Amino acid sequence: MTSGDAMHAFIWNQSTGMIDLTPSSSTSAFGNGINNNGEVVGQSVIAGVPSSSFGFVYTRGQVYNLNEVPIDNSAGWTLLRADLISDSGVIFGEALNENRQTRYYALTPMP
Numbered sequence: 001m002t003s004g005d006a007m008h009a010f011i012w013n014q015s016t017g018m019i020d021l022t023p024s025s026s027t028s029a030f031g032n033g034i035n036n037n038g039e040v041v042g043q044s045v046i047a048g049v050p051s052s053s054f055g056f057v058y059t060r061g062q063v064y065n066l067n068e069v070p071i072d073n074s075a076g077w078t079l080l081r082a083d084l085i086s087d088s089g090v091i092f093g094e095a096l097n098e099n100r101q102t103r104y105y106a107l108t109p110m111p
Helices: none
Strands: 010-013 017-020 028-034 040-045 054-059 062-065 078-085 091-096 102-107
Touching: 010 028, 054 091, 078 102
Parallel strands: 028 078, 054 078
Antiparallel strands: 010 017, 028 040, 040 054, 040 078, 054 062, 078 091, 091 102
């Protein structure tokens, strides 16, 4: 990707057509996983901003930055990307902590 180029993640269905899933705060997004309910997860980045990568989820017609959803994040993890989403809504991805260590995570939705 060269400076100024943007990539967008999309989803399409017959009733709504093409929907851009790129979060408004981002310049590029990559869709990594979709479940049978049409929920999509991926990674978004802001061009020119180091370490700006974050995971997102598209559900119920909205795109959410996973670092802005209410979770217990007392360890200070940044959710870099979301790779998979199960049909029950469990999201799997990669996170980074303040010491630059990476770990995989699983987010389970609350009822």
